[in-house]
Amino acid sequence: MRMDVLTLFPEMFEGVFNSSILGKAQEKGIVSLNAINFREYSGNKHNRVDDTPYGGGGGMVLKAEPIFSAVEDVLSRRKEEMASATESTSPPRVILMCPQGEKFTQKKAEELAQEDHLVFICGHYEGYDERIREYLVTDELSIGDYVLTGGELPAMVIIDSVARLLPGVLGNENSAVSDSFSTGLLEYPHYTRPAEFRGWKVPDILLSGHHANVEEWRRREALRRTWLRRPDLLDQVELSPQDRKWLLQFEVEHENEVDPN
Structure with a gap:
């Protein structure tokens, strides 16, 4: 699986992607994790990716152009990589991290773990140009009924939750099966030595x-x-x-x- 994250702060993902289970999963070649600064797709000399909203109001809104350009570039490069692949691949899922989105659950993690390519869009400021929602993304996800300063932390949560379900990521393949919410129930109590x-x-x-x-x-x-x-x-x-x-x-x-x- 490949997971790409479009963010204004790719440095936030360095420790997460290169440590613990996710780091080992990349070393094994099970998953490829990439953080991409979509400011590079701004198309203007000041690297602006936001602007004031039409109709007035407080805050700034992420522009459509840099987000569309970044996603299209990621998908184009992925298509080139997979051109020689013999097995069929599913269409990429483009996921908008948004407090208005569907609440993320273990069931959703299991669904996403079946995909070949996930692209996460992490926003900041007041919100997104609505055309990003309407014409670019396939999913909108939220990790809870609260607001954070950006989509980076929610994306990290979802990436970790999905990656650990991939075959070979966990040392014990039964661990994910018995986790809380995987069976619909909370997990039973655990004990270890001493008795x-x-x-x-x-x-x-x-x-x-x-x-x-x-x-x-x-x-x-x-x-x-x-x-x-x-x-x-x-x-x-x-x-x-x-x-x-x-x-x-x-x-x-x-x-x-x-x-x-």
Whole structure:
């Protein structure tokens, strides 16, 4: 996979792209990560990429010309690179980082991880020329209902979330499968050595060596944690009859804790 980021601050991505899991993924040739300064496509001697909005108002708006030129150049170079490829590739996804966009989820990460080429546009100032939304991008994404100074941090979050799903990126391929939200539930509790720490013991079942019982415990505890912390997620999960029994049990236990009499 190739991921290109159009930004006014490419230096922000140096540590992220070259460290930890993303750095190793690039070394393995699994993913190519590139930060491109779209100011280079301004087309004017002052390298201006923004201007005042028509109709007045506060703030500055990113112009269409440099963004279109940068994306078109990236896609053209990618097309040349893939000209000799034998396998077919999917059309690039051009993603606008925007607080008005679709809220990013694990499901969206899994969808994007199936693509061959992602292009992220990171904005600043008051907003984008609307023609960028209408005629250039394929997706608009937000990482939450709040506003940041630019799209760089959200792009980093999404790139990390997507890259770790690519085959070979994580040392253990099962890690991503059992993550919170991948199954629709929050992840079950984890423990490691020592078996007892300051009088707090690891649940006996995890020391039993009985894999079927361990998996059942993990499912039940993932369900319990979701019920306690994010009950809204349960509406989107396919629950088995056993899951429903556990949920009823959690409710009874909770009622007894609130009113022991």
